[in-house]
Amino acid sequence: MSEAREDRVLERIDAFRKRRPRLLDTVITLAHGAGGKSSAALTDAVFLEAFRNPELEQLGDAAVLALPSGERLAFSTDSYVVQPLRFPGGSIGNLAVHGTVNDLAVSGARPQWLSAAFVIEEGFEIGRLQQFVSDMRESAAAAGVQIVTGDTKVVGRGAADGLYISTAGVGLIPAGRRLSADLVRPGDRIIVSGTIGEHGMAVMLARGELAIEADIDSDTAPVNGLVEAMLAAAPDTRWMRDATRGGVGTVANELAQTAGVAVILDEATLPILPQVLGACDMLGIDPLYVANEGKFIAVVPPEQTDAALAALRAHRLGASAAVIGEILSDPQGIVALRTAFGGSRIVDMLVGDPLPRIC
Amino acid sequence: MSEAREDRVLERIDAFRKRRPRLLDTVITLAHGAGGKSSAALTDAVFLEAFRNPELEQLGDAAVLALPSGERLAFSTDSYVVQPLRFPGGSIGNLAVHGTVNDLAVSGARPQWLSAAFVIEEGFEIGRLQQFVSDMRESAAAAGVQIVTGDTKVVGRGAADGLYISTAGVGLIPAGRRLSADLVRPGDRIIVSGTIGEHGMAVMLARGELAIEADIDSDTAPVNGLVEAMLAAAPDTRWMRDATRGGVGTVANELAQTAGVAVILDEATLPILPQVLGACDMLGIDPLYVANEGKFIAVVPPEQTDAALAALRAHRLGASAAVIGEILSDPQGIVALRTAFGGSRIVDMLVGDPLPRIC
Structure with missing residues (x-):
């Protein structure tokens, strides 16, 4: 990004932030995870404040990263905690793939690779887990992406509501494409x-x-x-x-x-x-x-x-x-x-x- | 990878899998998250079986991805569910950065960018969250990486043991470097x-x-x-x-x-x-x-x-x-x-x- 353009972007972001709600809460409420005003206030006060860098400050659906070769990547993540785990039209497995694929796509990238990290409650049926994993496979195939790396953690009974899935994704942004x-x-x-x-x-x-x-x-x-x-x-x-x-x-x-x-x-x-x-x-x-x-x-x-x-x-x-x-x-x-x-x-x-x- | 080499790798992986433990359980136990025999059996039977692709089948600490430019990336993820959240020498925040940075580093990559997805329990003190986020910032600075994208979800009281963090990371593998x-x-x-x-x-x-x-x-x-x-x-x-x-x-x-x-x-x-x-x-x-x-x-x-x-x-x-x-x-x-x-x-x-x- 040219310096002049970067300055303009930073000014705009500054103006944006001034309009954004301020964090007045002292404890986390469900509203902080709802994607609205409280989420924005928490993001600004806690995460942006600590991690401040030009990619994160765009607050886009994905970060846009420039490689030494000149290629540009989009990189995005989401955790999925939906309840119930299955609902008409889909499941947590479908969401975990679609959500991250879509964040990359609307950033102008062609989604390529996903990671998947599972937090599973002790006692969860493996047959049920396999069904959600099968949903992920189908969604990945439909989107043309591959799940290339992952992790599994198990937590005690009563935690994690059965299953949480976190995915991250990497996509390639075609040369010359610009959305802003x-x-x-x-x-x-x-x-x-x-x-x-x-x-x-x-x-x-x-x-x-x-x-x-x-x-x-x-x-x-x-x-x-x-x-x-x-x-x-x-x-x-x-x-x-x-x-x-x-x-x-x-x-x-x-x-x-x-x-x-x-x-x-x-x-x-x-x-x-x-x-x-x-x-x-x-x-x-x-x-x-x-x-x-x-x-x-x-x-x-x-x-x-x-x-x-x-x-x-x-x-x-x-x-x-x-x-x-x-x-x-x-x-x-x-x-x-x-x-x-x-x-x-x-x-x-x-x-x-x-x-x-x-x- | 040349076809002959790929064949050799796949043969080796096949031999490896034959030696690996088989999944006999029907429900998830804590052992499935411990990184030992049960984890290996679950990974093979559920995740590899569904997502099968050459990158995932390496079962490395990170997937190695080839870009059109010829550059190679490493991509890795982990969820962190440690209890207690703070312990002598560190916290879940430090772990969430170091764990993913280290997975990239031992894959031969130079870690560059991290994503961070937070699952937070309703009622969690925001001041406490800020301390863990501050630990992440310090660890990221020490490792020379940037946290460029993220997500926040909130779950009800009694879930998520306060805080889970999932990070994913992307690193660049220098030309000519090969570890296998x-x-x-x-x-x-x-x-x-x-x-x-x-x-x-x-x-x-x-x-x-x-x-x-x-x-x-x-x-x-x-x-x-x-x-x-x-x-x-x-x-x-x-x-x-x-x-x-x-x-x-x-x-x-x-x-x-x-x-x-x-x-x-x-x-x-x-x-x-x-x-x-x-x-x-x-x-x-x-x-x-x-x-x-x-x-x-x-x-x-x-x-x-x-x-x-x-x-x-x-x-x-x-x-x-x-x-x-x-x-x-x-x-x-x-x-x-x-x-x-x-x-x-x-x-x-x-x-x-x-x-x-x-x-």
């Missing part, structure tokens, strides 16, 4: 790659604690193929992020803040399955904050929007892709939703954790 | 980089459940500098591995099996602190099976042994380095210990888990 919030301009369009809210609702309903029955499958899927198809059709795509914890609402806020723009979403255009909308209504949960595990948001220049959308819709995983909003210059750092009734409201980052342990 | 069990020859010497058994005993004693008091600090430290010093002095070093879970005894078995040689250790030459030997004696634990977190075993050709030893001893972390044995051609796959009394006994892989949750 820095490139986002007023007039750019915001695309979502498909219907939103299925994953979080599927997991919540699978717990059986809610008196709601609805036919909702998690959307967990690897989006790397979909991303490549879109980038081939819309090579000047500015920025992407997968809308996992915190949902589209939180990701849109991260975009508005890092790019220093206003993000305007149109409620009427948000693709949401009727059964997801129904369940959200009954629970009083805004689908904009519900996690997805196979959906991403992309910002594309207006002249490439049609091509991007056509490429997405031609792909099995992008059939419901839609333009859901646009970038304005003001008010900077703000996300607003134009409601179906013609009004508009501010969409803040997720506060609290209405749906804990969904990934 | 394939290169090990009869007559080669076995070197240990320092005194053994401190880490496991320090953690066990820190639990306060044993009626033993002894002044033992964990040896947790990054060995990448020490490895580089040794490789500069002994460039034809054949193979290295850090002696963590399962200890020197288990690592020696892995060497004997993958290289298809006999490993002969001399009891009288094993560097062990008197207080570690005393505690092991009282507990009936063989120090050969006690975990280390800053020690490695290297196989060096006889003509470079003096140079390797001198380079190690000149380094702060290698002052107690010693030649502890040699490679013979027969009996293949066997580790024998020549005892101080002139006899000899077979050293098997660790069976069971005398010291659970030490890393």
